[in-house]
Amino acid sequence: MEGRGEVREHGGVGPSMLLVDRYQPSLEPPHRGVQVVRWDGLSGREGEIALSLRLERDDARLRQRLYELIDRMGESVVAACAGIAPEPLDGLSFWWLGVVAEKDIHQLPQLEELMRCWALAELVREGGYRDVEIRLSSPSARAAARGVCERLGLTVRGAAGRRWRRLSLRAGFDRLPHTLRALIFLGRYLWRRRALFGYPTAADGALDAQAGEKCGLGVVGYFPNFDPGAAADGVFRSRYWGGLHELLEGAARPVDWLLLFSPSAQCPDGAAFRALLDRFNLRRAGDGRGRQRLVPLDGFMSWGGVVAVLARYLRLWRSAGTIRRRLRPLIAGLDREVPLWPLFGDAVGRSLRGVAAMHGLIAAHLFARMASARGGGEAGYLYLRENQPWERAMLHACRRAGGGELIGVVHSKVRRHDYRQFNAPGYWDGVGRPGGCPEPDRIAVNGRGARQLLAAAGVPEGRLVDVEALRYLYLPALKRTSRHPGGAGSLLVLGEISAAATEELLEMLAEALARFRLEIGVMVKPHPFCPLDEPLARLGLVPSVEVVGGALEALWPRVGMVFCGNTTAAALESAYLGLPTIVARPVDGFNVSSMLGVPGVRFVGDGRELAEAVRDPESPRLDPDFFFLDRDLPRWKRLLDIH
Known part of the structure; x- marks a missing residue:
């Protein structure tokens, strides 16, 4: 390999590398000739190298490389499993209902680990390192980084980094075998939803x-x-x-x-x-x-349907061993720099025997029954497009049943770093081929921002249709045209769907209020799927903050400024209204916020910076045509042929 020979030219004379993650922050000053490289987070000392900054610098190129790899992996897996892998629905591969094809960074953080491995490989080739000590907490990241360095000729040493975790039911569940997790998931599904059968x-x-x-x-x-x-x-x-x-x-x-x-x-x-x-x-x-x-x-669903789902799961479970043996060398060989199986092997297991497998089979059964009962639905379907596995089951089932047009609707902002929304160039040329990933006939985009991003990513213009942004039609009436004076309203903290990300927000808030004596009324709005009673009490924020619910539309008149997480879509609403908007930098240092590049938006990483941003507010300036917001809905009327 070219990279391997390049590094070996420096063997014995180049520097050593110490590769650490953010869970190893307390490092003694390294010996001379040792380069500290931060796997995630930002540099702790002068002279350290942060891979996160390299990811930001090379973001577009690395994301494109990721999309190409995932698309190529999907084509290879479906072809390799033809005839040996039971299908959730006739003609629909298990792969399209699995974890990797979804490309959700929350479900598969190894996607970002892969891009860090690519950045690491480039750094090794540039620096001529002779050896590396690896202290990473994530087993998948540790194995992949080790493989990268070994392929490039470095001597590798190192033990697992330490990462202390609070005990929780979720952490215990994640350590169970895939099969047991799948059965527990099915039990919870039956317990919570049996009344709907x-x-x-x-x-x-x-x-x-x-x-x-x-x-x-x-x-x-x-x-x-x-x-x-x-x-x-x-x-x-x-x-x-x-x-x-x-x-x-x-x-x-x-x-x-x-x-x-x-x-x-x-x-x-x-x-x-x-x-x-x-x-x-x-x-x-x-x-x-x-x-x-x-x-x-x-x-x-019916009790007979539950039996049918279990029967399909058993057939998939029985073939999982054969499928894994076939896929391991195939996936491992898709990239010449990074050993991919440590990153994606567990996701394959989840898609064959785990919760993802059971969830996909349930979705396939429900949509097949729905499409059959509705006789194909000649008037067609609208659905919320997020590239989730259930969408593939719905599209495939509805096409098999015949009927009208299938339109995926963009219901929020298309974020540049929402990997679910994007594919490699040329992907759409192959849509519709037998065995391929199901896609909608058209994608309804809710503004200039979504249209430009998807068109630039290769979605054909003929598949894009403009509609009004239904969730945001109220915004023009509330829009604020002048700079909002600081202190004229409460600070609204918007929780995220991720409990860990929301807790990081609350920790910054608690530090700003207590240590930096920030004096402002605070409202906290939890995400519907992430209650906050326990962390608010543990961080001493009760009763000093007000927990609020309901629609944001009703809250905005009380709000003076907004503090939110790095992936919170609601930041768009506050930015459109001209409210000072403060966004948390991610703890891993890789900023993927949809607010990147919006003038006036402040990014903070700790309580001190949050307090400074609140005391010196600035109004953001968002493109007024970012969303289509005509309340008469002329674009929707054209799409649905309503006169």
Whole structure:
């Protein structure tokens, strides 16, 4: 290998490397000739090298390389497993419902570890290092980094780095065998959702032409994230779909709202969800809006369906050993610098025998039953596009059943570092081939920002269609045109879906309030799936902060400025309104915020910087056409042929 020979020219005379992560911050000053390299985080001492800064510098090139590798891996795996891997649905590979194909950094942090390995390989070649000591806490990162250095001719030594973790049920669950985790997941699914089994038949009659009229538009989205005030009156209003509800009701279109249920504080289980659905559907039938029905996707499950899912899981489980033996050398050989199996081997196991496998099989069963019951849905489907596994199951099932156009709707901002949204150049040329990854017929983009990013990433112009940003239609009425004076409102802290990321926000807040004597009213809005009672109490923030819920639209008049995490999409709303917006830098040092490049947005890394940003606020300046925000919805009307 070229890199290997390049490094060996310096053997015996080049410097040594000490590779550490952020969990090893207390390092003695290294001996002369030892270069400290930070795997994540930023440099702790002068002279250290931070790989995070190299990732930011070479971001576009490394992301492109990642997309090319994942696309090539998908094609290779599907071809290699043809005939030996049971399919969740005929013609749909297990791979497209698995962890790697989703490209979600939260589910697969090894994607970022891979890019760090590429940056490490370039650094080794540039520096002519002769040996390396590795102190990394992540087993996958440690194995991959070791492989990189060995391939490049370095002598490798080192033990596992230390990382203290608080004991938790989640940490214990993650240490269980994949099969046991999958069965526990199925048990939780049955316990929480069994009350929904068979609901479409019980509530509305069969969802097909026999119900009295041809099936109308299918709209697939999530529940909860609904308006509880409207729900109290028996009216369903999803915050994802906003003004589309009124548009479809005014046009008297038959619509099935097909809902993916996720337990939350508002609606903790299937029984509570069923009670809400009964209220919604009875109200619609009573006031003449019965042509719109609310249908839980879990209503297409039955106890016979559970047996069918278990049977498919058993067939996949039995073939997992053969599949892994075939995939290990295939995946390992896809990159000449980085040994890929330490990074992706566990994800393959999760996709064959773990929670991802069980989740994919359940989704495949539900959408196959739904598409069959609706007779294909000639009016087509809208769905929230995030490139999640259930979307592939839905697209494949609906195409098999026949019917209308399938349109994926961008419901928030397309973030440059949301790997789920992007592919390598040329990917779309192969969409539609047998065995390939299912994709929508068109993608509805909600503004100039989303259109430009997706078009630049290779999505054909003919597949993009402009629509209004339904979640953000209220913003123009609240838009603030002048600099907002500091201290005129509370600091709103927006929690993230990740408990760890949210806790880092709260730790910075606690430090700013206590150590740097920051005096301001503070409201904390938890993410619906990440309650904050325990960390708020542990950090001593109760009762000094106010925990708030509900829609952001109702909170903005009370807000003077916003503090949020690195991946929080709601920062866009505060930036559009001109509210001073403060974003936390990630602890790993690799800034992936959607606010990067927006003038006036402040990034902070500790309590001192947060206190300074609050005391000296600055209003951000966002492109006014970033979202399409015409409340009359002319673009949606054209798309849905509503006059």
